[in-house]
Amino acid sequence: MDMFNVYEVFIQKDHGSPHVWVGSVDAGSPDDALLLARENFLRRDPAVSIWVVRQEQVHRTDYEDRDFFARETDKTYRMLTGYNKVNAEKWRKYKKNLLDLEKDFVKD
Amino acid sequence: MTHEERLAQFMARIERGEKIESTDWMPDEYRITLVKFMQMHALSEVMGALPEKEWVPKAPTLARKLSLMAKVQDEMGHGQLILRVAEDLAKPLGKSREELVGELLTGVCKFHNVFHMPAPTWADAGIIGWLVDGAAVVSQAALLDSSYGPYARVLQRVCAEEGFHIQHGESICLALAEGTPEQRQMLQEALNRWWESLLLFFGPADTNSASATILMKYRFRTKTNEELRQKFFDKYVPRIWSLGLTIPDPDFRWNEAAQRWHYTQPDWTKLKAIARNEGPLSQYRLGLRRMSYEQTKWVREALLGKAGAGAIA
Amino acid sequence: MTDPILALLLYQLADDELVIGHRDSEWLGLAPHIEEDIAFGSIAQDEVGHATAFYRLLSDLGLGVADDLAFLRGAAERRNAVLLERPNGAGTYLQDPAFDWGYTVARRLAYDLFDAIRLECIASGCSYQPLAQLAGKIRREERYHLLHHVTWFKRLAEGTEESRRRLVAGIEQTFLDAGGLFVMTPSDYFPTTSAALLERWTAELRPQFDAVGLPWPLVMPAPALDGRAGQHTADLSALLETMGEVYRTAPGAAW
Known part of the structure; x- marks a missing residue:
């Protein structure tokens, strides 16, 4: 119909x-x-x-099949958040040196 | 899994506030009640186009003619969006658009009580755009949290467009309120005419109809009729007063003790007549729709081509 | 002092678009199916929008306020082609609207194609720059109208026997008045002739007929009423009566 x-x-x-x-x-x-x-x-x-x-x-997944989208174990290794915090801390150590360098350039 | 287990699981999802999708398992009661509700909503949008389209040919300026056309077109667009959602849900029931629309014409499906009323002047077009659409936004915004995902999603678009409609209606009413004495009077008379309809719009306070109870149970609706009506007053009564218009109810007032608006009850028996399609213009408007539907049946058959033509009832 | 030839061209453009846009708007809520109702509603809006822009050009030339030009001029002052003022079918938008989609499609296709050619001519050759520029913009919107109605023409021609029959009836009815579209005055503003317009129109429309195997109507009678000279039917008077009903109650007022 x-x-x-x-x-x-x-x-x-x-x-x-x-x-x-x-x-x-x-x-x-x-x-x-x-x-x-x-x-x-x-x-x-x-x-x-x-x-x-x-x-x-249109072929679709089933809303009820939650396992299809399961993401149980740690996947932060493939996310931004898995890196940015640690990287930022490390960079902070170098920051002082960088600033000193910049100062030197300015002096010149 | 037994039926009872599935049902318990479904109700747990509803209670967790999860959205139900068209392809999910659902109890028949949910499907049937929702199809009926959305069918009525969609066809009310379609019927709601009629009182205003009467004024498109007479709209008093080129700009008004354009904005009213756009507004009526949006109403049809809302009907289309919601009807599509209803069709998808109704498919397992063996119902297509043909049946859903057909039930309007046979009176099986009702359309909203407010669209059974006459709109005899240009100011009525303004009041419809401003206050009837205002009431519609209040009741539709309350459904944005509906448990049925596809409906909640289209309502977001519908509500956004209704915002334009209210501006359009306000603009007409503001122009009339600031216009000649005749224009002001026309506006006040239109308000007088529509006030009772605006109260009837939300339905009786003490409704405990079977379908209302079911809609609440499944968190399709979460607000009562009276809550919505009071919300409408909160928003629009101060605006009506600020235009210098009179609310045609000498007992209308803010009840400080009860923290709610007090109003004279409308004649609720009118809703019963409207539900039987015996309102002032019920048959006239249904007649227009029926006529256009029958007059253009051959066109729909042509779109299917020769092969499909026989399949249409 | 405004060149009356330019004013006449602008009145023809504005009145054509307003009258057909008004007729199209009567279909609101009554079209063959909901999706089409919405699509056709946009076409009606576009036409009234174009009319508004043309009336504004007249207004810029000092010939009056756009709304007055649209709502207050009598039938004898209107310069639209008679084809565009014909009703959509029996009945009215308020009472028993037995509107005819076959006629609507045939008339719209005839007019859209004519209008596309007319606008192209104005956009590329009109010596009055504001009009040439406006025509260039409007052409872009009219392209979709033409596509819309060409699609409908094919659907009805190739649909069912009934739809083909009704389309043919609509074409025959359209052709009785179509000649009136081409009564245009050649000038620096409109550098072409009626004969050239008609020839180009025929050259573009006829292949559409051939493609769906419809016979080309051999006769296009000279128009009995020249709308471009202010000769109109009682249907236009009724339309104007309706259109100006509210505006006339307080023409100067803000609405």
Whole structure:
């Protein structure tokens, strides 16, 4: 009994940004979906690109499958926070010397 | 896992304040109640376009014509956003947009009581934009925490756009309030006409209907009708007074002891008539929608092409 | 003193856009499906927005306040083509709107293509710079309108037998009035002829018909009423009556 197909809509607001999902439209064809997405989601905001994807073509994980996203053991080795604090402390030791150096340059 | 275990797990998620997504397991009661609620919300937005679109052809300046068109278009846009969310949730029930919209026309799905009322002057368009939309924002903002994720997400966009609508309505009302004596009078008369509707808007204080209880249980709604109505008064009554307008209720006042606004109860029986689509313009507005729906059926069939045409009821 | 040829061109542009934008806006809330209602609503807004910009140019020339020009001029002073003032179908936006989407698509396609060519001509050749610049901006928005209606034209032509039949009926009805669009006065502001406009329009539209196997209507009668000369139907008078109803109650007031 479906009348139209559902197309999920992704908008790219400028060339520096990724396409972001904004919602969906009912449309008879991909061309129609693009035309309709323009007005349904861009009445105010600027954009440079629209993608539409048939809803059935979107494959997704299950919200209930929490283990899929499990991150139990220490992963700080791959994060900024795993390094910046220790590095900052070390740099502090050198800072005084650096400042002295700068002073020397200024003197010259 | 037994049904009871799943249900207990689901309720634990609700109570932890987690968001439910369309693909999650959920009890039928949750799905059915939410579909009904969102269907009514979406179709109320669509029906809400009608009282204001009546004024687009007569809008008194080019700038007003443009802003009212944009406003009516947004209402349709909100209907679209919410209807899409309802469609996704209704899919396992075997219902598509065709059925969801069809139920409006047959009276199975109601539309909001405020849109059964006439808007006989230009000032009514202003009052709708300012105060009816103001009431809508109060009630919709209270749903931003809704347990149903997709609905909470589209509401963020809806509420942001409603902010524009209120500015638009305010702008019309401010111009009339500062205008000629005739314009001021037109504005006061529109307020008089809409005041009772604005009270009815939020529903009776002591509602304990089955669906209201279910919506509360699942944390889809968290505020009562009366809490929302009082919030509306807090925000808008001082503004109404500051324009020099009179609230058409001699008993209306701030009750310091109770820390709430006291108001004369509206005629609640009117809500019952509206629920049967027997409000002042219920049948007229449904008639417009039904006519346009039937008149353009062939267009929707054409979009599907020959192959699909037979599949439409 | 403003050159009356320039003023006439501006009135034609402004009145065309306002009248078709008004007719389009009557579809609000009543379009074939919700997504289209929203898309078509933007087109209506664009047209009224363009009309506003043209009336402002007239205003800049000292010919009156834009809102007065839009709301107070009588039918005999209007310079829009008659095609654009025709109702959307039987009934009105308030009562039994039996609006005809086939006619709407056919009329919009005919007008959008005409307007695209007209704007191109003005943008590239008009000697009055403010108008040439404005036409350049508006052209960019009109491109989407044309694409929108070309898409609809194909959908209806290739959809069902009924949609094709209704589209053909809409085309026939459109062609009865379409000749009136081309009644334009050549000048330094509009350096082309009606015949050249019509030729270009035909050259661009006809392949669209061929592509979907629709016969090209051989007859485009001379317009019975010349809207560009102020000859109009009772439908325009009714439209103006509605449009100015509130404004006329206090024309000078802030609204």
